[in-house]
Amino acid sequence: MxxxxxxxxxxxxxxxxxxxxxxxxxxxxxxxxxxxxxxxxxxxxxxxxxxxxxxxxxxxxxxxxxxxxxxxxxxxxxxxxxxxxxxxxxxxxxxxxxxxxxxxxxxxxxxxxxxxxxxxxxxxxxxxxxxxxxxxxxxxxxxxxxxxxxxxxxxxxxxxxxxxxxxxxxxxxxxxxxxxxxxxxxxxxxxxxxxxxxxxxxxxxxxxxxxxxxxxxxxxxxxxxxxxxxxxxxxxxxxxxxxxxxxxxxxxxxxxxxxxxxxxxxxxxxxxxxxxSPDPRDLQRLHRTARALGVDWPAEQLYPDFIRSLDPTRPDHAAVVVASARLLRGSGxxxxxxxxxxxxxxxxxxxxxxxxxxxxxxxxxxxxxxxxxxxxxxxxxxxxxxxxxxxxxxxxxxxxxxxxxxxxxxxxxxEAGLLAARVGETFDGVVVSVDDKDDRRGKVMAREVGVEAPVTSSVALPLGQDVRVRLVEADVDTRTVRFELAG
Known part of the structure; x- marks a missing residue:
């Protein structure tokens, strides 16, 4: 896998x-x-x-x-x-x-x-x-x-x-x-x-x-x-x-x-x-991310069992899977x-x-x-x-x-090629991560197209919440995709 x-x-x-x-x-x-x-x-x-x-x-x-x-x-x-x-x-x-x-x-x-x-x-x-x-x-x-x-x-x-x-x-x-x-x-x-x-x-x-x-x-x-x-x-x-x-x-x-x-x-x-072994701080962070995304993680369930319970075709579950990659850093x-x-x-x-x-x-x-x-x-x-x-x-x-x-x-x-003709359109998404230093910047998963990309906002991004986002950039030459919070 x-x-x-x-x-x-x-x-x-x-x-x-x-x-x-x-x-x-x-x-x-x-x-x-x-x-x-x-x-x-x-x-x-x-x-x-x-x-x-x-x-x-x-x-x-x-x-x-x-x-x-x-x-x-x-x-x-x-x-x-x-x-x-x-x-x-x-x-x-x-x-x-x-x-x-x-x-x-x-x-x-x-x-x-x-x-x-x-x-x-x-x-x-x-x-x-x-x-x-x-x-x-x-x-x-x-x-x-x-x-x-x-x-x-x-x-x-x-x-x-x-x-x-x-x-x-x-x-x-x-x-x-x-x-x-x-x-x-x-x-x-x-x-x-x-x-x-x-x-x-x-x-x-x-x-x-x-x-x-x-x-x-x-x-x-x-x-x-x-x-x-x-x-x-x-x-x-x-x-x-x-x-x-x-x-x-x-x-x-x-x-x-x-x-x-x-x-x-x-x-x-x-x-x-x-x-x-995973850093305990990363495990705590993943617990917080799952909770923010509304993904149930029973307190008694071990991390490996939790990962096996996820359905990666669901955007909220996929976001947790992506976030959990932090726990596998350091392979060599x-x-x-x-x-x-x-x-x-x-x-x-x-x-x-x-x-x-x-x-x-x-x-x-x-x-x-x-x-x-x-x-x-x-x-x-x-x-x-x-x-x-x-x-x-x-x-x-x-x-x-x-x-x-x-x-x-x-x-x-x-992903840039996928979205190049759709700049200006709005999409349903879920905020899957928020920058530690600037809560107005993060990542969003646009459900319809299955793309995870940077998103910016004039206010704090709501981690784990459903949002509407507008595609503001999809440049094939620079391989850049960027959304902003709509409304």
Whole structure:
């Protein structure tokens, strides 16, 4: 489940496409990022794509499937689930993760460029990839009916959904089907799904229950889609509620991250994804915000349970979800070799956790995966991995900031385009935040268009109250949307 806003664009309108393309090019120029790669990097990637290092172990007998958004090409993960013949009610999860190290050599041009980029940047169907597409969307991607090198995780899970054993090895794999979330959900709902999807639902629901019992938190922000496909009017921004299969699929990735963290913590070497506990003052502030918005939060209800009770398609609930993001600030990575970090946990997951399931899109995953492969084989962690560990947290912090800026800028661009022809109109809204230093400034959620933007007033803004606001600015070039209190 995403913890940042996702906006997708569906359009056949050439003017809309041109506007978005110009705006996104401007964002990329401002942030000094580009989808293109230097010639030496592209050449090295093409050479690597033609000569992958395939492992000896052959698991192409396993009928893996991938489940991703429609149109995805950078497929990091392929899944297979079966019942465990040795444990009543248990499961065996086989999770194949793209093996970037089968193509990229430490210090080669592709590796150097990946360290400079850190991660793939996403925004409204635009992408600045971590690796050249000849690798990330072709040779290294777990596309259907193709033999690929992979890190193959085997995770045993008991009847309650708790992982009991984990191992990862290098293997050749082959996906047999590339499913979209919609296809997978339709098959499950229709009662004709293959066993892997039936078990994904069964295990995913158990993992979600364990997540709730453990006190895990995942912000339920829905995706938003800008739809201009019929060309008959202004842009429309519509919420798309996440399908259950997306949550179940995410639970398999989390299960793998927990297993990877357990291996590294036990061996006292690796790279963890961390998040400090929320500041009590931020919790108090969120209580006040919920009360001002009229969202019921019983005194005895814990924060994780409260977040799970929210419906993000409701503007008042969505405003609380957005406000609660303050409690998840401070996420990062910590590298260690010899001693476990003093604060190793990811507080939102209530456990130690590691990123290992998206190496095509995130630099850190390649290194954490290599640590786990070495530990499971009883081999020393490679020197090139140990040498890189100390600098990875800062590289990921820097690239993470750039990713957030890119996502935010593209969302601003889309919202400005959505409203550009409606300046002067009034909208129903709810004030979702008020500036601590000036109570005449804040943020409003305009219900009709699903846009949250700055609002000003000549009097104190009424936090949590319904208001009428007038759109006074929607500038695509500056990506600015601004309202003022009407009346």
């Amino acid at each position: 995403p913890s940042s806003r996702v906006v997708r664009v569906r359009t056949d309108d050439r003017d809309v496409v041109a506007t978005l393309r110009r705006g996104i090019e401007q964002v990329q120029a401002e942030l000094e990022v580009t989808p293109q790669f230097p010639p030496d990097v592209q050449a090295a990637a093409e050479a690597a794509a033609a000569a992958p290092r395939l492992p000896e172990l052959d698991r192409t007998d396993v009928p893996f499937v991938t489940i991703d958004p429609d149109g995805a090409r950078d497929l990091d993960q392929a899944l297979h689930i079966a019942r465990d013949p040795d444990t009543a009610g248990g499961y065996v999860v086989l999770y194949a993760i793209a093996d970037v190290a089968a193509f990229v050599t430490p210090g080669d041009p592709v590796d150097v460029e990946a360290h400079r980029r850190g991660q793939t940047l996403y925004g409204a169907d635009s992408k600045v990839p971590l690796h050249p597409p000849v690798l990330s969307e072709e040779a290294a991607s777990l596309l259907p009916d193709q033999v690929r090198p992979a890190l193959l995780w085997t995770i045993k899970v008991d009847e309650t959904g708790e992982g009991t054993d984990v191992e990862v090895v290098r293997a050749r794999v082959r996906s047999t089907a590339q499913l979209t979330y919609e296809q997978a959900q339709a098959a499950i709902d229709g009662g004709d799904a293959p066993e892997v999807l039936v078990l994904l639902k069964e295990l995913g629901e158990k993992r979600l229950a364990r997540d709730a019992a453990r006190g895990g938190v995942s912000l339920p922000l829905p995706e938003q889609e800008v739809d201009t496909t019929d060309g008959s009017g202004p842009w429309r921004l519509e919420f798309r509620t996440l399908l259950p299969v997306e949550e179940w699929n995410a639970q398999i990735s989390l299960l793998t991250g927990f297993g990877a963290a357990s291996l590294m913590v036990y061996a006292r070497v690796g790279l963890l994804r961390t998040l400090p 990575y910590v590298a260690f070799d010899g001693e476990v970090p003093a604060e190793p946990q990811h507080s939102a997951l209530a456990s130690e956790y590691a990123h290992v399931t998206a190496p095509l899109r995130r630099l850190a995953d390649r290194y954490a995966g290599e640590v786990c492969v070495a530990l499971c084989a009883g081999d020393p962690v490679p020197d090139w991995v140990l040498a890189a560990l100390p600098t990875l947290p800062e590289e990921m912090r820097t690239s993470g900031q750039k990713a957030s800026s890119y996502e935010r800028a593209v969302v601003d661009l889309v």
